[in-house]
Amino acid sequence: MGEHFDKALVFTDLHIVAEGEDIITLDPLARFAEGLKHALNRHPDAQHLILLGDITHNGLPEEYARLAPVLAECPIPITVTMGNHDTRAPLQAAFPQAADANGFTQSALDLGPVRLLILDTHDYDNQAPLEQDGWLCDIRLTWLDAELARAAREAKDVVVFTHHPPCPVGFWAMDAIGLANSEALLSRLHAAPHVRHLICGHIHRTIHASAGGLPVSILKSPCHQIPMILGQGTSADSVDEPGAYGILLALEGTIVVHTEDFALSDGAVHGGA
Numbered sequence: 332m333g334e335h336f337d338k339a340l341v342f343t344d345l346h347i348v349a350e351g352e353d354i355i356t357l358d359p360l361a362r363f364a365e366g367l368k369h370a371l372n373r374h375p376d377a378q379h380l381i382l383l384g385d386i387t388h389n390g391l392p393e394e395y396a397r398l399a400p401v402l403a404e405c406p407i408p409i410t411v412t413m414g415n416h417d418t419r420a421p422l423q424a425a426f427p428q429a430a431d432a433n434g435f436t437q438s439a440l441d442l443g444p445v446r447l448l449i450l451d452t453h454d455y456d457n458q459a460p461l462e463q464d465g466w467l468c469d470i471r472l473t474w475l476d477a478e479l480a481r482a483a484r485e486a487k488d489v490v491v492f493t494h495h496p497p498c499p500v501g502f503w504a505m506d507a508i509g510l511a512n513s514e515a516l517l518s519r520l521h522a523a524p525h526v527r528h529l530i531c532g533h534i535h536r537t538i539h540a541s542a543g544g545l546p547v548s549i550l551k552s553p554c555h556q557i558p559m560i561l562g563q564g565t566s567a568d569s570v571d572e573p574g575a576y577g578i579l580l581a582l583e584g585t586i587v588v589h590t591e592d593f594a595l596s597d598g599a600v601h602g603g604a
């Protein structure tokens with residue numbers, strides 16, 4: 332008998348566009364719908380669905396609205412946060428539960444023994460130097476401080492989620508638009524020994540990293556990916572490779588992040604190989 336892991340599904344960088352539009356000929360809504368159906372079929376025991384930013388491509392109300400019928404099929408609670416492509420008012424209109432008391436899309440929830448802290452790194456007032464990079468303002472960092480202290484008091488391990496990774500990953504154009512004040516985040520996480528793992532999006536590529544010793548998992552998009560060309564290119568460069576979602580397994584003392592390329596096979600399992 333194996334250990335029981337509590338489980339959450341994580342999709343990032345959906346990039347939903349308006350009806351009739353595409354991204355490098357791909358239909359982001361169809362890709363997400365296929366991925367979500369796959370995930371819910373394969374993981375009926377998942378307890379949460381987390382949407383980790385860049386929900387839409389242009390931040391338009393009609394783009395968010397297209398998600399409603401797909402998410403209506405989802406029987407588990409949904410937690411959403413923002414990426415650089417999102418805009419706050421339409422996202423919070425589509426997901427009213429996403430807004431916190433300060434008007435940001437940050438939330439804390441429990442996955443079995445582990446507290447998930449989902450941060451909002453959208454740079455809403457252009458404090459970061461570039462348009463697409465991320466920022467955590469004092470209000471959001473104060474919220475994080477309070478949640479880290481609460482988790483410590485309650486003896487909870489913590490997994491943190493941010494759309495923008497706080498460390499460079501080798502794609503220069505993406506590194507230029509990472510979390511601009513990453514030290515403000517990492518100094519807090521490094522000072523909190525109960526923080527076990529960080530999960531990010533933004534890059535559109537499966538990446539394993541450590542940021543000052545903190546393990547980081549970066550997940551692919553269900554739609555378009557960044558080409559595996561390190562050290563050159565632009566943040567808009569995209570390639571049609573299989574879409575993916577993440578599966579977070581939480582056990583006291585152990586955090587596991589799987590990534591599933593949902594269009595790679597029909598799932599038929601063959602013995603005797």
Ligand SMILES: [Fe+2]
Pocket residue numbers: 344346385414416533534535
């Ligand atoms: Fe993205």
